Amino acid sequence: MTKRPSPLWYGLTMTKVSLPLHGRWATDNARGLDLAGRGLEHIPEPHRPDLEALDLDHNRLTALPDWIADLPGLRFLSAYHNDLIEPPHVLAALTHLEVLNLSANRLTDLGHSLDRLTALRMIDVGHNPLTTLPAAVGSNPDLAYLYASDGRLTDLPGSLSQLARLTYLNLADNQLASLPEWIGDLRALVELRVSGNRLERLPEELGRLSDLRELHALNNRLEALPLSIGGLTNLRVLALQGNRLTALPDALGELTALTDLDLRFNQLATLPKTFESLTALRRLDLRANALKTLPSALAELPNLERLDLRWNPLDRVPDRVGDLERRGCVVLL
Numbered sequence: 184m185t186k187r188p189s190p191l192w193y194g195l196t197m198t199k200v201s202l203p204l205h206g207r208w209a210t211d212n213a214r215g216l217d218l219a220g221r222g223l224e225h226i227p228e229p230h231r232p233d234l235e236a237l238d239l240d241h242n243r244l245t246a247l248p249d250w251i252a253d254l255p256g257l258r259f260l261s262a263y264h265n266d267l268i269e270p271p272h273v274l275a276a277l278t279h280l281e282v283l284n285l286s287a288n289r290l291t292d293l294g295h296s297l298d299r300l301t302a303l304r305m306i307d308v309g310h311n312p313l314t315t316l317p318a319a320v321g322s323n324p325d326l327a328y329l330y331a332s333d334g335r336l337t338d339l340p341g342s343l344s345q346l347a348r349l350t351y352l353n354l355a356d357n358q359l360a361s362l363p364e365w366i367g368d369l370r371a372l373v374e375l376r377v378s379g380n381r382l383e384r385l386p387e388e389l390g391r392l393s394d395l396r397e398l399h400a401l402n403n404r405l406e407a408l409p410l411s412i413g414g415l416t417n418l419r420v421l422a423l424q425g426n427r428l429t430a431l432p433d434a435l436g437e438l439t440a441l442t443d444l445d446l447r448f449n450q451l452a453t454l455p456k457t458f459e460s461l462t463a464l465r466r467l468d469l470r471a472n473a474l475k476t477l478p479s480a481l482a483e484l485p486n487l488e489r490l491d492l493r494w495n496p497l498d499r500v501p502d503r504v505g506d507l508e509r510r511g512c513v514v515l516l
Contacts, residue, residue, distance in 0.1 A: 215259070218242070232256075240264055240284075252276040263287055263307075270294030278302065286310045286330065293317050309333050309353065318342040332356050332376065344368045355379050355399070367391035378402050378422070390414030401425050401445065413437030424448055424468070436460035447471050447491070459483055470494050482506050491515045 215236035236259035267288035321342025344365035356379035367388025390411025401424035413434030436457025447470035459480030482503035
């Protein structure tokens, strides 16, 4: 399941409390309340209007308690792995909320629950059967992390283009057939995950993401990469497993910071000569392609630690590949 920041990431103190048989809960002066993992279907009001963090993970809630709307200072709210069905309208009152985790529920729609929230820094709505994301997500100028994986999204609201500080975007395992051109406006992105969709191409605007370090686009329907991919000059990880690539652009050689390149289970018959420029490359996976020959330049890659060539119809392996093994690189044939 999706990893997300804990309350401690925000300097909040969580306190475990015991459920009494009668009356109110006994609480102390801590600003957080941890009720995770109790199997609760209903939660009585704790009468703590000063709460800043509330953890309701791993219960059986079908709706968020109404009293949450009476916590004006709440900054952290997590209801991961419950049975939430209806849009959580009580969120509208939480105008100071910074972290919201509603992942692993049964939400199909968030309605207008986020319309008044503008201070969010992290939103996790992954592992829900959501068909859309509300446009209000784009109204959070400090949003840095957006998890929306494992849903039923077919498109994205244009308002997301306003997220100038977004560093992490996870849209994996949805039903996206394309990425919008405005993806190139998210200039702060460091990690982009779009694996497990129906993408047939990546937009040329992707090349404007010069701070991107990881791009995960495996298990799609990609037949080619954009020529602009050379603009991703800080890219470290490029995962393209399980697509329909038959060739790679020469611009790939401009990714001189790349350390991990996964191209297994594609249809590549050749590799570009510019591979020799990938001097930072440490792991290269070429399993299950259509390669018959290899450029001798592979043996020149000074930092290569692992080269996987299995399940290719290679006519011969360049003699210099043996040089890689002699200097300690693991070569799998």
